[in-house]
Amino acid sequence: MKLFTSVNDVTDINALVADALALKKDPYAHQHLGKNKTLGLVFLNPSLRTRMSTQKAALNLGMNVMVLNIDKEGWALELRDGVVMNGTTVEHIREAAAVMGQYLDIIGIRSFPGLKDREEDYTEAIFNKFVEFCGIPVVSLESATRHPLQSLADIVTITELKTKARPKVVLTWAPHIKPLPQAVPNSFAEWMCRAEVDFTIAHPAGYELCEDFTQGATITHNQDEALKDADFIYVKNWSAYEPYGQMPEVKDEWMLTNDRLKITNDAKVMHCLPVRRDLELSAEVLDGPHSIVVHEASNRVWAAQAVLKRILESL
Amino acid sequence: MKLFTSVNDVTDINALVADALALKKDPYAHQHLGKNKTLGLVFLNPSLRTRMSTQKAALNLGMNVMVLNIDKEGWALELRDGVVMNGTTVEHIREAAAVMGQYLDIIGIRSFPGLKDREEDYTEAIFNKFVEFCGIPVVSLESATRHPLQSLADIVTITELKTKARPKVVLTWAPHIKPLPQAVPNSFAEWMCRAEVDFTIAHPAGYELCEDFTQGATITHNQDEALKDADFIYVKNWSAYEPYGQMPEVKDEWMLTNDRLKITNDAKVMHCLPVRRDLELSAEVLDGPHSIVVHEASNRVWAAQAVLKRILESL
Amino acid sequence: MKLFTSVNDVTDINALVADALALKKDPYAHQHLGKNKTLGLVFLNPSLRTRMSTQKAALNLGMNVMVLNIDKEGWALELRDGVVMNGTTVEHIREAAAVMGQYLDIIGIRSFPGLKDREEDYTEAIFNKFVEFCGIPVVSLESATRHPLQSLADIVTITELKTKARPKVVLTWAPHIKPLPQAVPNSFAEWMCRAEVDFTIAHPAGYELCEDFTQGATITHNQDEALKDADFIYVKNWSAYEPYGQMPEVKDEWMLTNDRLKITNDAKVMHCLPVRRDLELSAEVLDGPHSIVVHEASNRVWAAQAVLKRILESL
Structure with missing residues (x-):
């Protein structure tokens, strides 16, 4: 290499x-x-x-x-x-x-x-x-x-912790107060599309990622539908690809909570860090048994x- | 540990x-x-x-x-x-x-x-x-x-250079132009109170340290009395514990000079560094034979x- | 040493x-x-x-x-x-x-x-x-x-790449937008004056270096004359020694170009870096076969x- x-x-x-x-x-x-x-x-x-x-x-x-x-x-x-x-x-x-x-x-x-x-x-x-x-x-x-080193660590983590041959992995958009790059979701998407997983991306309308990275993924604006039976949830904010770098209509209800985890398959929650607590991801999830963010970082x-x-x- | x-x-x-x-x-x-x-x-x-x-x-x-x-x-x-x-x-x-x-x-x-x-x-x-x-x-x-690594280096230095079993060690307040933390004097005091030394703290009224750290020390507002027969003098500024972080009435005459060293037992002078010359400690002391500040730092x-x-x- | x-x-x-x-x-x-x-x-x-x-x-x-x-x-x-x-x-x-x-x-x-x-x-x-x-x-x-480590690297480079026992080395002033130190040219000059080279310094009037460093060099205000038959050209801006740190009358035509290299002996072009392209030194020279600036840096x-x-x- x-x-x-x-x-x-x-x-x-x-x-x-x-x-x-x-x-x-x-x-x-x-x-x-x-x-x-x-x-x-x-x-x-x-x-x-x-x-x-x-x-x-x-x-x-x-x-x-x-x-x-x-x-x-x-x-x-x-x-x-x-x-x-x-x-x-x-x-x-x-x-x-x-x-x-x-x-x-x-x-x-x-x-x-x-x-x-x-x-x-x-x-x-x-x-x-x-x-x-x-x-x-x-x-x-x-x-x-x-951010390929992050994506590789992510797939290593999923491989290590998965309990079925082909887990359901969901990348879900999260709120933020300022426009962030698309590097992490782009990269995660292009790795997941090549991995042995069922891969879904959920985000509000207006936050479509560049299709070069998401080819092969299921894409939805309905977070609940995406989270259903999920084994791994990857939480991340990003700004819009079109109009580029903008933040159309921020949806606070997109923040993941314990309540919303109930519809998942006891999902493990990932984030590349740093994460803003109770803005991107609820403190209760981060401090609870579902979070594997520190393990992922290791x-x-x-x-x-x-x-x-x-x-x-x-x- | x-x-x-x-x-x-x-x-x-x-x-x-x-x-x-x-x-x-x-x-x-x-x-x-x-x-x-x-x-x-x-x-x-x-x-x-x-x-x-x-x-x-x-x-x-x-x-x-x-x-x-x-x-x-x-x-x-x-x-x-x-x-x-x-x-x-x-x-x-x-x-x-x-x-x-x-x-x-x-x-x-x-x-x-x-x-x-x-x-x-x-x-x-x-x-x-x-x-x-x-x-x-x-x-x-x-x-x-x-600042415990500093205090440990200090007691190592005193142990190394002392010429009697139980030396007299004096911590003396020094002037400064801005409020400094109490970390170094607190720490030095709590180590000295447990060491095999006679330990005295001298400072102007208003600069009392928190008693949790000074229990066992002799405390005085009279610098001359403290310096008398001292074997080691530890010079340091600190701000007040009460009212917290304030600088009541700065006493310039608290700066140590060669003249004042005469009443000591040929004392060795210590400071954790950095030191402001001719404000905290006179240049003549720092450049003279009594100073062990560089040895202490080593x-x-x-x-x-x-x-x-x-x-x-x-x- | x-x-x-x-x-x-x-x-x-x-x-x-x-x-x-x-x-x-x-x-x-x-x-x-x-x-x-x-x-x-x-x-x-x-x-x-x-x-x-x-x-x-x-x-x-x-x-x-x-x-x-x-x-x-x-x-x-x-x-x-x-x-x-x-x-x-x-x-x-x-x-x-x-x-x-x-x-x-x-x-x-x-x-x-x-x-x-x-x-x-x-x-x-x-x-x-x-x-x-x-x-x-x-x-x-x-x-x-x-800047003696730079000068030593320079003489190492000249020694390594010279094709004759005693090459002609020219230090030539270059334009810049702000006053730079004389450290590099001073140092290069004092090393070259002791090296087995024919050493010439070319600069506009007003940019004379301190004579302590240039003793033994040929000094001229005529760049063309200096460049003639040069084997190595050392390009560098510096500010005036007298009046100190000033920039008298900047001469843009002092920037080295491919055209000007024709009068040299197929000279190799050196610069200590960083270099401002098309201000100090033309991009065409830096990107061409005469430039040895990266080799020099190595x-x-x-x-x-x-x-x-x-x-x-x-x-």
Whole structure:
């Protein structure tokens, strides 16, 4: 593996999930792979789970890790070609990425969408330029439209905890006070559409995701219908794809409560975190026996470690 | 040891001090203990000495270290239960601490007091929630009311440099231009009250510390009387406990000078640092032969290493 | 070697360059040297290349690394002696440096000039105080007037890529929109004046560098004359030395283009980076076959590793 930016970079999802679960049982068995290898984690946006879990995964593999917080203010990168750099940007992504590629063996990059220009966000302009110019293997730490390490951890979690061969998995929209990216739901959807699950997406009208990611899913505006007999519920807010980045008519009753869980098949509740309590998801669910959000977060380590291991093996 | 938040977590102070001094002589003898173990250092407030010395201590023990600066602005944590998180906080301490506990083996946390609500500060609300929710051993890197790694380094320093079995140790208030926490003097006092020293606290009227920490000390408003025959002088500013966080009538003449050292027993002068020169402590004392502040700071490594070693042994 | 702040700390440049090139071939042969040794990288100003390359160099040598971003706002250091610290500075450089010296084996420091007070900048007030008070070997990560790790990487690059015994090397001024330090050109000049090259400096009138650094170079205001038959061109902007920190009459035609390269001896083009495209240096040159800026940046690792190795050997 030379690139991990979406499910399309994975030839056999089941094998990768099995790898992650094997690493969970025996985390330190491959430290020779990472010896004298350096992972750079470049954050253009803040991170807690992704930073810690990916760093831990790399350490488990014997790698060195450098964390770089490249604030858009502090070290502003120029992304456009053909401009005279007489403004606020101090370095072009062409040089910055190429130089990082000289010092690192693998690079992880986080770059959120601006949520203003859909074309720019959905072509993954920033992310793809890093990939193009750095010249080394790249792992997405969440890009404008996808969060594949999260999705891999999610499918690892479902595989680990499912009690039937083909569980019903529901991605349900949740309220929020500000427009969030579609990266997590896009990514979760495109992984679930390829997984051995029955996959349903529930959201209010106006919150349709881009069809490139949801092909094959059952989509409904009726949350109750979706939740019925669900084995896993994935709760997440996102802003509209059309009109892009907007928040049409927020429906507070979309917040999941214990009462609503009754119609499920004793469902396990997931969320990628951070979660706003009693806005996105009720505190009673988060503190109750249905929540597996912390367990899900812990699996971020094994997802990242499975991916880094594959890349190290290919160096 | 599963927790290091105050002197009350230590069953035998002398044994812990002896451990620290043994580690000073042979720092790398226990690197097997830390192999594949990760220490997380979480700073809600800035740090220089604590960060570097604790990181060094962990490296000496063979551990990995992740440093997390969780600025209250950048990644604002919600601390209150039962609130709808529709404001500026992005994650609840329940989830944040629990997730960190999944990635780390030991966590060190720094959280200063607000100095506005004494009840909130003195119940250690933030700190105790981290301990409650993270589920792994916790080391205080300075909480609202205590700085136990500093105090342990202080008693290590006194033990190392004392020239009599029971030295006279004086904690003396010093001037400052803004209200500082009581954490360092509280903590120093509660350790000294249990140590084999004659312990006196000198401060202007109005700067009484909370009695929970000073039980057993001689307390006076007369600095000269306190300094007489002192073997060690611990200089520190703090704000009032009552009215909480205020600065009644700052007494500039409380700043220690060479002249005032004459009435001591050739006393050694300590300060936890950072120190404001010629405000808290005169430059002539800091640059003179009585000052042991840098030596004291160097002992922060061995204090931290002794504590981390005990915790690693109990994992 | 106990100090690396300028070319004057190097007794044999050729031997040091040879060391760097040997390390490039065999990076991990000296990991015993760095075992249980800690390098501290202290940044009073931002850094990308210097931070990453020096960290990588230290890891190659088996060292531990602590990175400290000491923002002048966040942890303001007092540099002046004899002042009452009742303002915004929280710690004096005397204590801060001395304490760091207790926790580290080698310290690297970056401190840019203020470009306001030439006397203060050119006496290296901040930098020299760190050296004086920390008590351990110091490596400059760029000071007010020099950037020796960059210059060493530059001479390594020239040595590696030259096709004749004594190449013609030209340092040429480039336009910019704001006043930059003279550290890089000063430093490059003083290394080149001691190297086995024909060295020419070209700049517009008013941009004369301090003669202490340029003694022995050919200096001209005619860029074309300088570029003629050049084998290496080092492009860099700097502000005036007199009147200090000013930008007299910016000449846009000083920007290097492919057309201008025709009069050179198929010259290789260097720049320390970051570079502003189509302002300092044309995009066509940067993206063309003459540019060696990324290769030059990659050599920062071996320059830093050669210096750290020498210092480790002397501990």
